[in-house]
Amino acid sequence: ATTEHEAAVSKMKWEHKARVTDMKAAATRTKGEHKAAMTKAAEEHEVVVSEMMEEHEAKVTDMEATATKTREEHEAAMTKATTEHEAATSKMTEEHEAKV
Numbered sequence: 001a002t003t004e005h006e007a008a009v010s011k012m013k014w015e016h017k018a019r020v021t022d023m024k025a026a027a028t029r030t031k032g033e034h035k036a037a038m039t040k041a042a043e044e045h046e047v048v049v050s051e052m053m054e055e056h057e058a059k060v061t062d063m064e065a066t067a068t069k070t071r072e073e074h075e076a077a078m079t080k081a082t083t084e085h086e087a088a089t090s091k092m093t094e095e096h097e098a099k100v
Helices: 002-099
Strands: none
Touching: none
8 A cells, every 4th residue: 555655646746747847838938928929019019109200290390381381471461461551651641741
């Protein structure tokens, strides 16, 4: 009975050791897969962020160009209006002086 018990214990120890070895291998593989997945995700995130930043910069550039164009158009319109106002005021002054 002792020999059978020792054989059974020995067998259990070997089975346990084999299972532990298998679990360690699986954990190592899983860790490697996790690391690879995280690396891939980080790379994809960088690409997406980079694309978003390029789109954002393009939009900002477009908006700045539009703002500059609008400002120039506004300044031109204001200059024209001022010139026309000055001309009308001058004409009215001349007409007034001619009447007086």
